[in-house]
Amino acid sequence: MDAVTLPDLSGRTAVVTGANSGLGVETTRMLAGMGARVVMAVRDVDKGREAADTVRGETEVRRLDLADLASVRAFAQEWEGDLHLLINNAGVMAIPESRTRDGFETQFGTNHLGHFALTNLLLEHVTGRVVTVSSSLHRMAPGIDFDNVDLVGRYTPYRAYAQSKLANMLFTLELQRRLMDAGSPVLAAASHPGYAATRLQSHSSSRIQRGLLAVGNRIFAQSAAAGALPTIYAATQDVPGAAYAGPKNLGGQRGAPALAGRSEAAWDGVAAQRLWTLSERLTGVTFPLRAKPD
Ligand SMILES: NC(=O)c1ccc[n+]([C@@H]2O[C@H](COP(=O)([O-])OP(=O)(O)OC[C@H]3O[C@@H](n4cnc5c(N)ncnc54)[C@H](OP(=O)(O)O)[C@@H]3O)[C@@H](O)[C@H]2O)c1
Structure with a gap:
């Protein structure tokens, strides 16, 4: 990374x-490297385990299915000790319409609700930052469809993806506000990788789309690895609360990480x-910290 000093994270624990x-594996590699x-x-x-075998440093593999709130609860219940960094990275993109185990539209359920529940269930252990990986495609969503978050009757794969990634942005904004209200030193931030070559683009039901994306x-x-840098930047550099980091070149699609711009809808408190x-209503999981008395 340009002119960036990476901290020594010895003795610290991260979840990716x-x-x-x-x-995710590149973020793991970099954090383990620190x-x-x-x-x-x-x-x-x-x-x-296969991925862990490619990483140098200390790793541990644990099961977490974000599309199943029982699995999220089980993961959190097993947690012991401090958690310096929670990196909410997992995601699905532009998949055919489907439902999570709990009946939510899968992209909103996995990308947002699963991470929402995980974060709140782990929050009392978190000592450093919560970084949530969004996407520049959050800009495609004019807002959250509050009357129909599952997009019943109006589902399109990219509409649902964009909504879920806008939800990642709004989650970060409100999490930061709540942390500040509670007097917590924990910081919430978001990141996006620009356009990075991964398997994300391989799940579309359209062969033409899959071909074009390949x-x-x-x-x-x-x-x-370059796409993981904005997440590392948000997790380790001196950034403000609710910061959003992304690559700085080619309209935010490539290059070294920096603070990035977001849509107006992503600033809507x-x-x-x-x-x-x-x-909170959909997951049954609430914010665990108390607001500081005025
Ligand atoms: N690549 C890009 O250009 C790009 C651009 C913008 C944003 N992003 C964001 O970057 C993040 C990482 O994506 P990627 O590009 O690295 O794609 P990827 O290679 O497909 O990785 C996605 C990861 O999420 C995991 N996942 C999916 N559903 C899950 C669930 N229910 N529970 C637990 N894990 C689950 C996948 O597990 P399996 O291997 O088991 O499927 C995989 O490990 C996503 O949030 C994505 O929206 C990527």
Whole structure:
């Protein structure tokens, strides 16, 4: 990274969700390289172990299926001790319409609700930062469809993805506000990788789209390692609360990490609070810290 000093994370623990693939394994590699013990939270433990074998440093593989709130609760219940960094990285993109185990639209359920529940269930252990990986495609969502978050009757794969990634942004905004209200030193931030060559683009039901994205991955995309840098930046550099980091070149698609711009909808504090209340209701998980008395 340009002119960036990476901290020594020896003695610190990080959790990376979706750590078996793409940006997740690269984020794991970098954090482990800085000395952190990284818990690789994955839905398929065998795939997680295979990925862990490619990482130098201290790692541990644990099962977490973000599309199943019982699995999220089980992961959190087993947690003991301090957690310096929680990296909410896992995600699905532009998949055919489907439901999570709890009946939520899968992209909103996995990308947002699963991480919402995980974060709040682990928050009392977190000592450093919560970084949530969003996407520049959050800009495609004009807002959250509060009356129909599952997009019943109006589902399109990219509409649902964009909404879930806007939800990641609003979650970060409201989490930061709540942490500050509680007088917590923990910082919430978001990141996006620009366009990085991973398996993310391989799940579309359209062969044409899959083909175009495979070509795009080869020609335009940056490496998964470069795509992980904005997350490392948000996790380790001196950034403000609710910061959003992304690559600084080519309209935010490639290059060294820096603070990035976001859509107007991603700054909407009222929508952020409304999404929080809705997410608490849907998951049954609430913010665990108390507001500081005035
Ligand atoms: N690549 C890009 O250009 C790009 C651009 C913008 C944003 N992003 C964001 O970057 C993040 C990482 O994606 P990637 O590009 O690295 O894609 P990827 O290689 O497909 O990795 C996605 C990871 O998420 C995991 N995952 C999916 N559903 C899960 C669930 N229910 N529970 C637990 N883990 C689950 C996957 O596990 P399996 O291997 O078991 O499927 C995989 O480890 C995502 O949040 C994505 O939205 C990526």
